[in-house]
Amino acid sequence: MSSPTGQESGMFMSIESKRLKIEPKTYSRRKSDKNRSKRNSNSDDLPSPSKTSKSKDKYVGPPSVILDNGSYTAKIGMSNNEPKVIPNCMMKVKSERKRLFISNQIEECRDLSGLYYLLPCEKGYIMKWTVQKPVWDYIFNNVCSVEDKPVVMTQPLYNFKAIQEITDEIFFEEYEIKSMFRANPTDLAKYEYTNNVVGKQTSCIIVDSGFTCTTVVPYIGGKKYYKGIKRINVGGKLLTNYLKDIISYRQLHVMDETYVINQVKEDTCYVSSDFKQDMRIAGYSGEQNTIVKNYVLPDFNTIRRGYVQQQGDTSEIAEGCQILRLNNERFTVPEILFYPSDIGMESMGIPETIVKCIKLCPPKEQPLLAKNIVVIGGNANFPGFKERVYSDVRSYLPDHWTVHVYKPENPTTFAWKGGKSLSEDSKIKSLLITKEQYEERGSSYTYERFSDWVHTQKGDDQEKNKVSEVKPAAESILRNSNFTRFDLFGKHEPEGEEDCVVVEESMEVDKTVTKDSAGGNNKSSESVMNVDTAKDSKEDDAEVSNSGRDLETYQEEVEEYSNNKTERSSSKTAKTTINARSSNMDTYETNCFNSYDFDVFENTYI
Amino acid sequence: MTISKLTLRGSARLKESEKRRIVDETSRKRRHRKMMEILEADNYHEDPHADLVMSKKIPKFDDNLETRTRSRKKEKNPEYYQTKFRKHILQLLEEDRVEAEYTGRYSYTDMACEDTDSPYRHFCAVCGFFSQYVCLTCGMRYCGIRCMDMHMDTRCLKWAA
Numbered sequence: 085m086s087s088p089t090g091q092e093s094g095m096f097m098s099i100e101s102k103r104l105k106i107e108p109k110t111y112s113r114r115k116s117d118k119n120r121s122k123r124n125s126n127s128d129d130l131p132s133p134s135k136t137s138k139s140k141d142k143y144v145g146p147p148s149v150i151l152d153n154g155s156y157t158a159k160i161g162m163s164n165n166e167p168k169v170i171p172n173c174m175m176k177v178k179s180e181r182k183r184l185f186i187s188n189q190i191e192e193c194r195d196l197s198g199l200y201y202l203l204p205c206e207k208g209y210i211m212k213w214t215v216q217k218p219v220w221d222y223i224f225n226n227v228c229s230v231e232d233k234p235v236v237m238t239q240p241l242y243n244f245k246a247i248q249e250i251t252d253e254i255f256f257e258e259y260e261i262k263s264m265f266r267a268n269p270t271d272l273a274k275y276e277y278t279n280n281v282v283g284k285q286t287s288c289i290i291v292d293s294g295f296t297c298t299t300v301v302p303y304i305g306g307k308k309y310y311k312g313i314k315r316i317n318v319g320g321k322l323l324t325n326y327l328k329d330i331i332s333y334r335q336l337h338v339m340d341e342t343y344v345i346n347q348v349k350e351d352t353c354y355v356s357s358d359f360k361q362d363m364r365i366a367g368y369s370g371e372q373n374t375i376v377k378n379y380v381l382p383d384f385n386t387i388r389r390g391y392v393q394q395q396g397d398t399s400e401i402a403e404g405c406q407i408l409r410l411n412n413e414r415f416t417v418p419e420i421l422f423y424p425s426d427i428g429m430e431s432m433g434i435p436e437t438i439v440k441c442i443k444l445c446p447p448k449e450q451p452l453l454a455k456n457i458v459v460i461g462g463n464a465n466f467p468g469f470k471e472r473v474y475s476d477v478r479s480y481l482p483d484h485w486t487v488h489v490y491k492p493e494n495p496t497t498f499a500w501k502g503g504k505s506l507s508e509d510s511k512i513k514s515l516l517i518t519k520e521q522y523e524e525r526g527s528s529y530t531y532e533r534f535s536d537w538v539h540t541q542k543g544d545d546q547e548k549n550k551v552s553e554v555k556p557a558a559e560s561i562l563r564n565s566n567f568t569r570f571d572l573f574g575k576h577e578p579e580g581e582e583d584c585v586v587v588e589e590s591m592e593v594d595k596t597v598t599k600d601s602a603g604g605n606n607k608s609s610e611s612v613m614n615v616d617t618a619k620d621s622k623e624d625d626a627e628v629s630n631s632g633r634d635l636e637t638y639q640e641e642v643e644e645y646s647n648n649k650t651e652r653s654s655s656k657t658a659k660t661t662i663n664a665r666s667s668n669m670d671t672y673e674t675n676c677f678n679s680y681d682f683d684v685f686e687n688t689y690i
Numbered sequence: 691m692t693i694s695k696l697t698l699r700g701s702a703r704l705k706e707s708e709k710r711r712i713v714d715e716t717s718r719k720r721r722h723r724k725m726m727e728i729l730e731a732d733n734y735h736e737d738p739h740a741d742l743v744m745s746k747k748i749p750k751f752d753d754n755l756e757t758r759t760r761s762r763k764k765e766k767n768p769e770y771y772q773t774k775f776r777k778h779i780l781q782l783l784e785e786d787r788v789e790a791e792y793t794g795r796y797s798y799t800d801m802a803c804e805d806t807d808s809p810y811r812h813f814c815a816v817c818g819f820f821s822q823y824v825c826l827t828c829g830m831r832y833c834g835i836r837c838m839d840m841h842m843d844t845r846c847l848k849w850a851a
């Protein structure tokens with residue numbers, strides 16, 4: 085276990101406190117200044133203030149606690165360390181009465197048969213605090229400590245206010261953390277993908293297939309595009325339960341052995357690349373059947389963990405060992421992710437949902453999204469998962485679009501890694517809410533800041549879509565030259581110019597353009613041009629303000645913002661003013677983390 | 691139902707199934723719902739030690755870690771938070787929906803995935819391979835005689851009261 089030594093944290097603390105001193109305006113009004121000056125004893129080596137204002141700089145603050153709080157496993161660790169993947173639950177076993185196993189304490193248990201789960205989440209949301217709280221207590225007492233540290237943690241989409249309130253109370257009041265930032269796991273994955281995988285800002289789709297469900301989340305202009313977000317109610321839990329059910333029906337009663345069968349699933353299941361062909365092979369008998377595998381179940385005596393029996397070594401299996409024969413189960417189980425209808429659910433599968441999600445996004449962005457599909461979450465670990473997502477999505481989309489699916493080296497910890505990277509980004513300072521801020525403004529402040537969906541407007545993006553479907557750039561090309569649609573787009577190679585991509589939907593646009601140009605430049609096309617230039621200049625503004633962003637002003641603005649909060653929610657005018665202002669300090673990369681910012685690109689809240 | 695299966699081939703079998711009570715749509719839906727409940731459950735079995743009082747003590751913290759300075763009085767037991775929370779998931783979902791409707795924002799319900807457009811694939815309820823036959827009684831599927839017999843003897847809804 086590698087938590088920082090006392091000395092180290094002391095040093096980091098002093099750097100931090102000195103830096104805080106650089107911003108006297110921001111903090112002078114805070115009541116806890118006493119505290120800070122007390123810690124301010126040894127403060128020689130400071131990063132120069134000018135350096136900290138640059139957004140790409142690495143932020144040398146105290147290491148943060150990064151917690152990706154999944155509904156089955158917690159991904160936990162200090163930002164200067166590697167994450168641990170441990171159960172986010174309590175467990176009971178048949179063999180040991182009177183003992184609750186919390187999280188990875190289960191490693192101490194010898195007989196795992198009939199393991200009973202006490203899970204904290206329902207539908208992905210923390211509902212059982214009598215489970216979650218002891219697990220967090222355990223984690224922060226035994227895996228890494230949180231006290232006086234900044235914490236970056238995940239929460240599900242639309243995490244409810246009541247849940248966020250309790251989370252705040254536990255972390256700020258009981259654990260006495262220094263500061264906190266909460267984001268959706270997909271936000272962190274998006275951050276990691278754009279910053280450390282492709283190395284540039286791009287629209288993308290994050291597919292997070294976890295324990296409870298699978299969410300497909302498009303990011304446009306750095307933000308979640310709420311209209312396109314879809315959730316499939318198939319996750320790892322359902323797959324394990326399904327495998328349990330069919331094994332119990334066909335071979336051996338294992339309904340009580342969720343823990344063991346989950347391991348069977350992890351050890352043997354894969355996503356088929358040719359379902360019909362695999363069905364055929366699994367139907368063969370003898371050596372022709374290359375799919376069938378024998379699995380040796382654990383007996384918790386000599387075998388603690390089950391394993392796939394290698395072909396030909398039937399001899400060394402201990403007597404009394406139970407063997408499962410896995411044939412089409414190996415690939416029909418993960419297949420539910422792709423065809424939930426296989427078990428009678430009416431929902432779309434992952435590829436269909438991705439395509440649907442792309443279609444819901446502005447046409448200009450669609451080819452870009454297809455090029456940047458990121459798969460994360462436990463189910464992405466199935467062999468063949470990524471390849472299948474690719475080939476199915478590929479088959480749905482136009483041939484001339486490039487489809488690319490990215491699977492991180494470790495899909496389970498990718499969001500955690502994003503949290504780590506973000507915590508080392510200087511921007512984190514403006515995202516964190518400090519204990520003092522929480523104490524001053526309460527939980528409604530954290531809710532506003534950490535819940536970007538609160539600021540969405542359903543109508544807005546329909547109107548906006550009307551605007552963005554009229555694509556000024558493409559139009560001007562069409563108007564000024566005699567290109568046909570085929571010339572322009574038919575042979576289109578998205579690799580080269582992704583900025584000027586058009587899809588079928590733009591047919592309408594073309595017609596209006598031709599009409600417009602025939603009858604001279606009438607008002608409608610002019611106004612479109614205006615929108616275009618206005619947009620460009622705004623983008624420029626944003627860039628300028630990005631590079632020379634002044635954190636002091638930023639903090640002030642945030643404060644002002646929250647003071648205006650009440651006024652804002654009641655009057656729409658106030659809303660626009662404030663947000664127009666905050667759009668200046670908006671940075672592209674962290675867009676999705678700023679709940680209060682204004683989308684300069686789309687002219688609306690997203 | 692003790693007629694030997696061997697004697698019931700072809701049309702004879704058909705007649706037999708006509709005689710049976712056809713399981714109506716409602717029961718078929720109920721069966722599916724029950725199946726989904728099992729698939730979404732955290733556990734299939736009951737808590738083996740539900741009657742026992744578990745030691746609620748949080749394990750002592752690791753000596754390798756720096757000792758906490760957190761004051762004891764700030765520690766609250768989990769029940770405190772649960773009592774304060776006092777919500778059911780459906781209640782939260784409903785609150786979210788109402789608030790969203792009021793303010794016009796997106797909500798949890800907007801994430802719901804649409805129904806699939808792709809055709810359903812049919813599998814044998816017994817062996818899991820592709821199937822072409824439907825049980826006339828209950829609507830489940832099987833792939834051949836062997837699996838049909840198995841189905842009739844086990845999961846066929848004709849046994850359901």
Ligand SMILES: [Zn+2]
Pocket residue numbers: 814815816817818819832833834837
């Ligand atoms: Zn069959």
Ligand SMILES: [Zn+2]
Pocket residue numbers: 825826827828829830841842845846847848
């Ligand atoms: Zn039947």
